[in-house]
Structures are given as structure tokens and as C-alpha cells.
Amino acid sequence: MTRRWKWDFEDEQAVARPPAPPPLLPPSPAVLAAPTRRGPDAARHRRRRSAAALVLVGVIVLLIVALSGSGHRARKPSASTAAGSVRATGADAPQRNPEAEANAAVSKVLAFTPFVRAGGGASKDIALTFDDGPGPYTPEVLAVLERLHVHATFFAVGKMERYFSASTVREIHDGDVIGDHTQSHSHLALLSAHEQREELLEPLLRMELLGADRPTLFRPPYGSYSATTMRQLHALHLLMVLWSADTEDYLQPGVPVIVQRALEGAKPGAILLMHDGGGNRAQTVAALPEIITKLRKQGYNLVTVPELLMHDPPPPGLPLPPNLSGD
Numbered sequence: 001m002t003r004r005w006k007w008d009f010e011d012e013q014a015v016a017r018p019p020a021p022p023p024l025l026p027p028s029p030a031v032l033a034a035p036t037r038r039g040p041d042a043a044r045h046r047r048r049r050s051a052a053a054l055v056l057v058g059v060i061v062l063l064i065v066a067l068s069g070s071g072h073r074a075r076k077p078s079a080s081t082a083a084g085s086v087r088a089t090g091a092d093a094p095q096r097n098p099e100a101e102a103n104a105a106v107s108k109v110l111a112f113t114p115f116v117r118a119g120g121g122a123s124k125d126i127a128l129t130f131d132d133g134p135g136p137y138t139p140e141v142l143a144v145l146e147r148l149h150v151h152a153t154f155f156a157v158g159k160m161e162r163y164f165s166a167s168t169v170r171e172i173h174d175g176d177v178i179g180d181h182t183q184s185h186s187h188l189a190l191l192s193a194h195e196q197r198e199e200l201l202e203p204l205l206r207m208e209l210l211g212a213d214r215p216t217l218f219r220p221p222y223g224s225y226s227a228t229t230m231r232q233l234h235a236l237h238l239l240m241v242l243w244s245a246d247t248e249d250y251l252q253p254g255v256p257v258i259v260q261r262a263l264e265g266a267k268p269g270a271i272l273l274m275h276d277g278g279g280n281r282a283q284t285v286a287a288l289p290e291i292i293t294k295l296r297k298q299g300y301n302l303v304t305v306p307e308l309l310m311h312d313p314p315p316p317g318l319p320l321p322p323n324l325s326g327d
Contacts, residue, residue: 099213102177102306106216109309110239112316114230116305117242119269119312126270126300127308128152128292129243131181131219132250134164134171135277140285142170148292151175153305155219155241158183158203160277165210172212177304179217180204180238185278187224189323196232204236217241217305223323230320241305242321243273249284250275258287259294266295269312271305 109116119125130141133156145152154171156178161168171178182188183202191199204214218238220229225240233240245265249258262272274284292302303311 098175101310102304103213103216105306105310105313106239107237109313110237113314113318114233115240115242115320116271116309116314117321118244118267118271118314119308120314121267121269121312123312124268124300125303125308125311126266126268126272126295127303127305128272128274129155129179129219129241129305130274130276131155131221132157132160132185132278133276134160134167135281136164137281137285138164138167138276139170141276141281141288142167142174142176144285144288144292145176146174148289150292150302151177151304151307152302153177153179153217153241154276155179155181155217156203156207157181157185157277158206161203161206161210164277165206168207168210168212172210177217177306178207178212178215179219179241179305180207180215181219182221185221187222188220188229189224189226193228193232196229197235200232200236200238225323241271243271245270246273247284247287249281249287250278252280252283255283255287255290258283259290262287262291263294266298266300268300269308269314271308 119127128150130138130152131154133141133154138154144150151174154168154176156168158181168178180200180203182199184199186195186199188196188199200218207213207215216237216239218233219241223242230240244267245261247258247261247265258274262274265272274288275281276284295302
């Protein structure tokens with residue numbers, strides 16, 4: 001026997017419904033004429049009902065009073081709560097948004113120059129920057145920065161995100177700044193306009209997929225760029241970040257030499273170039289704690305590039321330098 005849906009199931013339920021009970025008949029005259037309960041039992045029963053009613057009324061009154069009092073206590077703010085409300089609403093101070101502030105600082109500088117290689121030199125800020133990552137040594141660099149409470153700027157190569165994107169996500173969560181270092185670390189000056197745009201655009205999209213704001217900073221690999229590069233950067237709203245001091249740590253000259261070069265390049269508004277990828281960076285990792293400690297002893301604040309631009313922007317009208325040497 002095949003199963004099929006019964007569309008008339010409501011009709012079946014109506015048929016199966018039991019008949020309604022017969023209507024109630026009025027009580028007989030004999031029942032109506034039956035005497036009510038009298039005597040001592042009836043009196044006691046009335047007294048008990050009266051006492052119970054009085055107790056119930058008393059309980060209701062007590063509940064009303066209690067609830068009314070608790071309601072007044074709940075509506076009355078404490079002194080600390082009132083002060084907090086004044087601070088929150090009376091001052092009308094907006095919540096800080098570091099990413100928005102950083103982007104605003106970059107946009108302000110882009111309004112008068114397409115590049116920076118240092119700050120204005122008015123404050124003792126130094127920006128630590130790292131190129132060519134993410135890579136196998138990036139977690140060790142991040143561990144040093146986290147331990148010493150330093151934020152840095154990382155110029156990432158897009159193709160490396162395929163293997164080491166976890167480090168970039170960690171940088172984002174740490175509050176570091178991510179910049180564009182092209183998709184494949186190419187000499188941009190040797191490429192066509194279309195090829196340059198592809199090299200610049202791909203890392204931007206990768207950073208957004210990883211949860212970062214679209215980068216507004218760019219560093220050219222090998223310091224290689226051309227007039228075509230500058231037009232592409234303008235179209236993509238990217239500020240080219242060069243450097244004022246190169247530690248040349250990519251040559252692996254030894255930890256003392258890397259430290260010495262970083263300290264020699266230290267000045268107000270400096271942008272120091274180091275590397276977290278592109279090769280063996282064990283010497284950079286080993287030199288970094290000493291660099292940070294000694295710079296702080298000299299009174300320097302270690303900041304990101306946007307923070308440097310926010311506190312101490314470069315002056316307008318600086319000439320664009322030629323291609324710089326570097327990795």
C-alpha cells in the first residue's frame with residue numbers, strides 16, 4: 001500500500017471530534033430550597049476566611065512598599081556613576097580611532113608631497129621599519145617588539161602571504177602598521193605601467209582579506225621607482241616611504257655592526273630600514289633588543305611611520321630623490 005499525503009485530514013479530524021456534552025440543566029427546586037450551613041461550624045469557617053483575607057491584604061501592602069523603595073534606590077545613581085556620565089556625555093570627547101588618525105596623517109602629508117624619507121626633526125621620534133616579510137623570522141621580530149612594547153611598520157611582499165600570513169595577522173592585532181612592498185619584490189622602474197599597477201594592487205587586496213585596513217604606505221624594493229611609479233601611487237592613494245638610515249642588515253654584517261649603524265642613523269624624525277624577511281634574519285633579531293634599549297636611553301620614542309607623520313611631518317617642497325640603493 002503506497003503512502004500518500006491526506007489533504008482531507010482536517011475533515012477527518014472534524015468527523016472524529018467527540019460530540020459536545022449536553023447542556024447543563026437548571027438546579028431543581030429542591031436543591032434551591034436546601035438550607036445553608038448554620039451553627040458553630042459555619043461561624044468558625046467565616047472567621048477563618050476573614051483572617052486569611054486580612055493576612056493576604058497585609059502581605060500585598062508590604063510587597064507594594066518594598067517594591068516602591070527598591071525602585072527608588074535603583075533609579076538613584078551613585079556619585080561615581082554620575083561622574084562617569086558627566087565625563088562620557090558632558091565632555092563630548094569622541095573615542096580615539098588610531099587607524100583613522102593614522103590614515104588622516106598620511107592623507108595630510110600626501111596633500112603636499114608624494115614621498116617621505118624622514119620626519120621634520122622637531123620631535124625625538126624614530127620609526128623602525130622592516131622590509132621583505134613576512135617570513136620565517138618575522139615571529140621572532142614580533143616577539144621582541146611585543147616584549148619591549150614597541151610598534152613598528154612592516155612593508156610586506158604580497159606573495160609571501162601565501163606562506164606566512166599568520167605573522168601579518170599578528171602584526172595587525174599588535175597594532176603595527178602594514179605597508180605595500182609589491183607583490184613579487186620587483187624593480188618597478190623596469191616594468192610597464194600595467195605591470196607596476198598589478199605589483200602595487202595585489203598586496204593591497206591581500207592585506208584587506210587578512211583584516212587590515214587598505215595600506216596607505218608603500219616602499220619600493222631596491223629603492224627603484226620612476227615617473228610611472230609616482231603616477232600609479234597617486235592613483236592608488238599611496239605615500240612612498242623611503243628611509244634616512246639603512247642598517248644593511250640584509251648583508252648579515254654581524255650583530256654589533258647592525259646595532260652601530262642603527263645608532264649612527266638615529267636622529268629626530270629618522271626612519272630606520274631593517275628586514276624581517278628575504279633571507280636569514282637571525283642577526284637582525286639578535287640586534288633588535290639592543291637597538292631599542294639604547295635608542296630609548298638616548299630619549300627617543302619608537303613609533304610607526306603614521307605616528308611619526310602625525311607628530312612631526314616633513315616640510316613641504318622637498319625634491320624627490322633619485323633611486324636609492326637598498327634591498
